[in-house]
Amino acid sequence: MKEPIIARLDGISRYYGSGAGQVNALENITLSFDKGAMTALAGPSGSGKSTLLHILGCIDKPDKGTVLIDGIDTTPLSLEQLSSLRLEKIGFVFQSFNLIPVLTAYENVELPLLFKELPKQLIAEKVQEVLAKVGLLERKNHYPRQLSGGQQQRVAIARALVGNPSMILADEPTANLDSNTGKSILDLLFSLNDRESITTVIASHDPAVLERVGKVVRIRDGRIFPD
Numbered sequence: 703m704k705e706p707i708i709a710r711l712d713g714i715s716r717y718y719g720s721g722a723g724q725v726n727a728l729e730n731i732t733l734s735f736d737k738g739a740m741t742a743l744a745g746p747s748g749s750g751k752s753t754l755l756h757i758l759g760c761i762d763k764p765d766k767g768t769v770l771i772d773g774i775d776t777t778p779l780s781l782e783q784l785s786s787l788r789l790e791k792i793g794f795v796f797q798s799f800n801l802i803p804v805l806t807a808y809e810n811v812e813l814p815l816l817f818k819e820l821p822k823q824l825i826a827e828k829v830q831e832v833l834a835k836v837g838l839l840e841r842k843n844h845y846p847r848q849l850s851g852g853q854q855q856r857v858a859i860a861r862a863l864v865g866n867p868s869m870i871l872a873d874e875p876t877a878n879l880d881s882n883t884g885k886s887i888l889d890l891l892f893s894l895n896d897r898e899s900i901t902t903v904i905a906s907h908d909p910a911v912l913e914r915v916g917k918v919v920r921i922r923d924g925r926i927f928p929d
């Protein structure tokens with residue numbers, strides 16, 4: 703049986719600027735993401751991968767087209783409603799980890815849950831559970847500067863996981879890591895996808911990513927490029 707679709711982009715275009723300087727970052731993109739699938743968005747620098755990921759993750763809105771997340775049409779939603787939807791359904795992992803330097807690993811992971819009205823005890827259980835999943839429970843009181851790049855990315859993955867998202871979107875998650883560390887981060891994303899069926903979309907031009915994922919969507923100049 704085919705898996706249900708968790709997200710759908712329909713006729714998406716995104717333009718930056720206007721007039722002669724307008725950049726057509728995405729042009730008429732139609733794509734679906736199956737529940738539980740692992741998909742890579744591949745393409746050279748400037749092809750539109752991050753823009754696509756931001757639109758899929760409701761960080762940005764398209765100029766044309768519709769975005770459906772878990773059956774919800776995001777077109778009429780205000781920025782505030784989009785932000786609640788994001789909190790509820792999407793976890794982000796960035797190339798440069800984006801941890802808050804003055805917060806410990808535990809506090810960085812806890813942060814998204816503080817926007818939800820949850821009992822303190824439940825928050826503590828969830829944070830410890832995801833830190834254990836990424837193998838960093840014993841480093842929970844360390845600050846980002848006291849952690850290696852790979853460990854910081856694990857904290858970022860724990861932060862993305864803590865709200866039980868429907869999808870994890872990772873923008874070049876291995877680009878700032880050496881190849882062994884990058885492989886261990888990929889192993890972690892793959893095992894989460896495998897064990898917990900977390901739908902994962904990775905923007906990357908790393909061949910090590912592309913050869914392992916189930917589906918590669920190739921983008922060039924803002925358009926989907928056939929294989």
Ligand SMILES: Nc1ncnc2c1ncn2[C@@H]1O[C@H](COP(=O)(O)OP(=O)(O)OP(=O)(O)O)[C@@H](O)[C@H]1O
Binds near residue numbers: 719751754
């Ligand atoms: N805020 C912005 N203002 C103007 N142009 C932008 C903006 N953000 C992106 N662009 C342009 O849109 C196009 C797509 O950019 P995007 O960052 O999505 O590409 P990318 O494939 O993720 O690149 P990279 O791999 O280098 O991160 C590029 O031409 C870029 O210069």
